[in-house]
Amino acid sequence: MSEITIKIEGLGKQYKIGTLKRHDTLRDQLAYLVGKRFSRNGNSNYSSSRGFPASQAAPAPGSDTFWALKDVSFDVKRGEVVGIIGRNGAGKSTLLKILSRITEPTAGYADINGRVGSLLEVGTGFHPELTGRENIYLNGSILGMKRAEITSKFDEIVAFAEIEKFIDTPVKHYSSGMYVRLAFAVAAHLEPEILLVDEVLAVGDASFQKKCLGKMGDVAREGRTVLFVSHNMAAIENLCGRAVLLDQGRIAYLGSVKDCVTAYMDSGNSFTGADVDLSNHPARGTDSLPLLKRVRLLDKSGDAKELFVSGEPMKIEFTFNPVTSLRNPQFGIGVNDWMGSRIFSITTYFSDSSLPPLDNQCKVICQIDAIPLAPGRYTLSLSAGTIGNLLMDNLEDAVSFDVESVDFYRNGRVPEARFGRVLVRSSWKIATQ
Amino acid sequence: MNSQLAIRNSQSSALTTLRIAPSKGWVSLRLHELWEYRELLYFLIWRDIKVRYKQTALGASWAIIQPVFTMLVFSLFFGHLGKIPSDGIPYPIFSFAALVPWTFFANGLGQSSNSLVGNANLITKIYFPRLIVPLASVFSGIVDFLLAFVVLLGMMLYYGLVPTLNVLWLPLFVLLALVTSLGVGLWFSALNVEYRDVRYVVPFITQFWLFATPIAYPSSLLSQPWRTIYGLNPMVGVVEGFRWALLGTKTAPGPIIAVSSAAALVILVTGAFYFRRMERTFADIV
Numbered sequence: 001m002s003e004i005t006i007k008i009e010g011l012g013k014q015y016k017i018g019t020l021k022r023h024d025t026l027r028d029q030l031a032y033l034v035g036k037r038f039s040r041n042g043n044s045n046y047s048s049s050r051g052f053p054a055s056q057a058a059p060a061p062g063s064d065t066f067w068a069l070k071d072v073s074f075d076v077k078r079g080e081v082v083g084i085i086g087r088n089g090a091g092k093s094t095l096l097k098i099l100s101r102i103t104e105p106t107a108g109y110a111d112i113n114g115r116v117g118s119l120l121e122v123g124t125g126f127h128p129e130l131t132g133r134e135n136i137y138l139n140g141s142i143l144g145m146k147r148a149e150i151t152s153k154f155d156e157i158v159a160f161a162e163i164e165k166f167i168d169t170p171v172k173h174y175s176s177g178m179y180v181r182l183a184f185a186v187a188a189h190l191e192p193e194i195l196l197v198d199e200v201l202a203v204g205d206a207s208f209q210k211k212c213l214g215k216m217g218d219v220a221r222e223g224r225t226v227l228f229v230s231h232n233m234a235a236i237e238n239l240c241g242r243a244v245l246l247d248q249g250r251i252a253y254l255g256s257v258k259d260c261v262t263a264y265m266d267s268g269n270s271f272t273g274a275d276v277d278l279s280n281h282p283a284r285g286t287d288s289l290p291l292l293k294r295v296r297l298l299d300k301s302g303d304a305k306e307l308f309v310s311g312e313p314m315k316i317e318f319t320f321n322p323v324t325s326l327r328n329p330q331f332g333i334g335v336n337d338w339m340g341s342r343i344f345s346i347t348t349y350f351s352d353s354s355l356p357p358l359d360n361q362c363k364v365i366c367q368i369d370a371i372p373l374a375p376g377r378y379t380l381s382l383s384a385g386t387i388g389n390l391l392m393d394n395l396e397d398a399v400s401f402d403v404e405s406v407d408f409y410r411n412g413r414v415p416e417a418r419f420g421r422v423l424v425r426s427s428w429k430i431a432t433q
Numbered sequence: 434m435n436s437q438l439a440i441r442n443s444q445s446s447a448l449t450t451l452r453i454a455p456s457k458g459w460v461s462l463r464l465h466e467l468w469e470y471r472e473l474l475y476f477l478i479w480r481d482i483k484v485r486y487k488q489t490a491l492g493a494s495w496a497i498i499q500p501v502f503t504m505l506v507f508s509l510f511f512g513h514l515g516k517i518p519s520d521g522i523p524y525p526i527f528s529f530a531a532l533v534p535w536t537f538f539a540n541g542l543g544q545s546s547n548s549l550v551g552n553a554n555l556i557t558k559i560y561f562p563r564l565i566v567p568l569a570s571v572f573s574g575i576v577d578f579l580l581a582f583v584v585l586l587g588m589m590l591y592y593g594l595v596p597t598l599n600v601l602w603l604p605l606f607v608l609l610a611l612v613t614s615l616g617v618g619l620w621f622s623a624l625n626v627e628y629r630d631v632r633y634v635v636p637f638i639t640q641f642w643l644f645a646t647p648i649a650y651p652s653s654l655l656s657q658p659w660r661t662i663y664g665l666n667p668m669v670g671v672v673e674g675f676r677w678a679l680l681g682t683k684t685a686p687g688p689i690i691a692v693s694s695a696a697a698l699v700i701l702v703t704g705a706f707y708f709r710r711m712e713r714t715f716a717d718i719v
Contacts, residue, residue, distance in 0.1 A: 015717070101453060101560040103716040109454035116451075116560075124558045127480060129487040134480075141476040142559055 003113075005194060005225045006076040006099070010108030012249075013069040013094050068094040070249045072108070079223040083230065083240035083257055085264050087307075087402060090246040092229045096120060096196045099227065114225070117144055117192030123183030128172035132163055132182055135171055139186045153189045160211075161185035181208055188215045194225045213238070231375075231404055233261050275304045276399045278382075283395045291384050291393040293361070294319035297401055309406035310375065310423055314368045320384060321361040329358050330390050333366060334381035335373070336397060342381075343373070343421050349390060374421050375405040460709050466562045474565045474572075481544075481573035496577035497584050500532040507532075511649045520651045520682045526588050530679055531648040531672040533585050534610045537578040538668060539639045541611070544570035545618025546635045549626050553719045563712045564705065567622045571615045578607070589679065599678045606674035609690075613667040613697045619704030623711040626719050647672055651682075652689070664692030667700070 069091040076082050084092050097103045099110055100118035125142040126135050136157055140150040150157075158164055161182040163174075171179055197216070213235055220226055220239050230236050236243060236257060243260035245253035253263040278284070278292045296304045298315040308314055316333060332347035346366065348355060355364075379400045385392035405414050408423050415423070467474070486492045504525055511517045512524030519527035545567035549556060552566050589596070625631035646668040652660055663669050664686075670693020673686035 097716065098453060102557065104713045105453065105455055107455065109452055112451045112453065113449065115449075118559065120558045125555050127484055129484050130480065134483070138476050138480055141473045142555065142561070144473075144561075147472055 003078045004075045005078045005113050007111040009073050011072045011105050011110055012067055012107035014065050014067050014106040016065050067249050072251055074254055076225055078225055081220040081226040081240045083228050083236040083243035085243055086246035091249040092246055093198055096198050096229060100196050114193030116194045117190045118196040119187050120198045122187050129170055131170055132167045136186055143190050157185045157189050184212055196227045198229045237261060281395055281398055283398050285394045288393045291321055292318055292382055293321055295399050306401040308371055309404050310373060310408040311370045314371050316366045318364040320364050322358045325357060325359045326386055327357045328387040329355050330385050330387060331364055332383040336379045337421055372423050373403045374423055375403050377402050456713060459706060462705055462709055467564060470561050470565055473561055474569055477569035478573045481570060482576050496580040500536045500581050503532055504529040507649050517650050520653060522680050523592055526592050529585060529588055530675050533581045534671050534675050535648055537574050538610045538614045541571040541574045541614035542618050543635055546621035546625055546631055549622045556719055557716050563715060567618045571618055594680055596679050597681050603678045606671050609694060609697055610671045612701050616700030616704045619708045623708045626715050661688040661692055664689035665696050667693040667697035669693055
């Protein structure tokens with residue numbers, strides 16, 4: 001039973017930054033190439049003009065390529081359930097895309113023994129105009145099921161999705177919950193020898209999520225080989241025996257799931273993001289005095305880290321040197337999203353916190369009881385001054401941190417990005433006239 | 434019994450080791466893989482047919498309206514006013530017999546050119562032989578073709594035209610239209626992934642191609658050897674073949690059809706290889 005099902009050797013995937021800067025039309029492409037000719041800044045490896053693959057010798061420092069995945073090697077034995085964890089952009093999805101043959105690697109190889117089913121998304125190919133019944137067949141065949149196989153599992157799929165009454169209604173009339181349940185139900189009945197799953201459990205309401213996790217557990221116990229990408233550490237710890245931690249495209253840790261999750265949570269600590277020396281920080285404005293010396297982001301036990309979950313308390317601790325005695329000191333913190341938009345600001349000025357006059361170097365601590373932010377990456381802009389000059393020292397985007405999703409509303413419902421960057425708890429009632 | 438099964442299983446999976454590695458240069462078409470995925474092809478064709486006229490007031494009658502109205506316009510301007518010759522056949526049926534395969538070709542070309550971009554969500558999320566996508570969009574046009582063909586048979590009845598045994602060749606000409614449509618569609622769909630210009634180029638080319646094909650006029654206007662050389666446009670072979678098989682035009686188009694078939698095959702084979710070569714980047718840039 002120790003047979004190797006997936007053997008990954010030196011796998012790498014290189015993208016051109018040019019792929020991200022898209023040149024959608026021939027005109028854009030020509031404009032780009034002409035511009036290139038005149039700028040003469042080397043970077044001649046655009047000549048292939050494709051997104052990739054460049055020859056492996058090409059990526060000179062400062063060139064417009066990057067490795068989304070690099071030198072990844074590991075083996076997966078038959079029947080093993082392996083978790084893949086890491087931050088956004090660590091290469092998790094790229095790895096699954098290569099293994100499911102959606103995209104080609106640039107280097108290395110992977111040998112796969114057995115029929116692969118991949119679930120990078122639920123409901124791939126669902127057509128809104130088709131009925132539930134029709135979409136089960138369409139989606140099933142897209143996922144690689146045979147028609148006879150779908151027919152034999154049809155009733156089970158419908159029962160699992162709990163949509164018996166609406167099976168002959170076009171799915172465009174479904175509620176989003178029904179849609180997702182149906183999509184997952186089809187996917188859950190896929191029976192390949194090797195299953196690649198990317199974060200598809202974060203769908204539906206709490207009870208359905210529980211059902212999905214249960215189904216995944218069944219799949220794992222049936223002795224199928226599973227590679228499972230998730231941000232849900234609880235799910236990873238429950239389902240997987242082993243895990244791989246990816247960081248910037250490379251394997252940062254490979255081993256037992258417990259150690260790997262610990263390594264991942266620790267990787268939030270002691271990174272430059274959590275504890276930043278501000279004395280010579282490039283983000284400081286030219287007219288600013290270097291009064292802020294250091295900033296640390298602390299969790300409730302006082303450890304510096306840059307990975308928080310929504311709703312977690314956070315302390316922001318400045319080391320501040322007023323140089324001369326400062327009466328009426330004022331501090332401000334602006335929270336920005338990855339686009340650079342200000343989400344909100346917290347200041348001593350608005351909260352009318354009166355701090356004592358400061359004479360010597362001290363620590364200033366700002367306490368946030370619950371981070372009200374949706375998952376994502378954020379930066380903090382910092383300022384310090386007095387009531388007369390609020391911006392004696394000012395640093396834009398001085399420190400960054402990540403927020404991961406958690407059950408913020410304590411009901412299993414995790415809002416998607418389109419619902420906004422800020423999470424607010426609320427209560428509702430009807431007042432009769 | 435059980436252990437035997439287990440051994441068989443492990444043997445079969447040992448045989449199916451799949452190596453995923455960077456590919457270089459021109460690659461095989463992997464036609465056997467198309468065969469393995471034939472059910473997906475079937476379901477995509479079925480989806481395209483089911484969805485095509487959803488939420489339209491006139492539904493599938495669009496398949497007939499398009500060629501019939503073009504035929505009426507052609508008959509009025511080219512036939513009635515322009516007095517363009519029609520090989521001794523009433524002009525309306527002369528042009529309609531050409532418009533039916535032409536519409537099949539033009540719609541197939543349009544649909545397949547946009548097929549990869551239109552199915553980007555599939556391509557970036559799941560693996561299957563990408564050739565299936567343009568293939569399905571060309572095949573799904575067959576239903577429209579059959580509807581228009583019924584109208585064509587009705588017109589033949591009206592004009593009292595009885596086809597000869599030549600009609601047995603008709604499936605070959607349908608196949609020729611399909612091959613041409615698919616061949617050009619493969620080129621355009623692969624190009625469209627990177628250059629969205631294709632979206633604007635295709636309607637323009639289709640219009641140009643319509644007049645470069647003897648639909649409003651007979652190819653007998655050309656003298657030999659130009660008439661045979663004209664067959665390099667594969668749709669010339671299709672259109673002349675249709676007229677010959679159904680209406681019994683005197684100009685037996687043998688050489689034209691041979692040239693057209695060769696041209697269509699060249700387009701198809703080069704298109705398929707170009708498509709496979711570009712395929713490796715589809716998911717990254719679509």
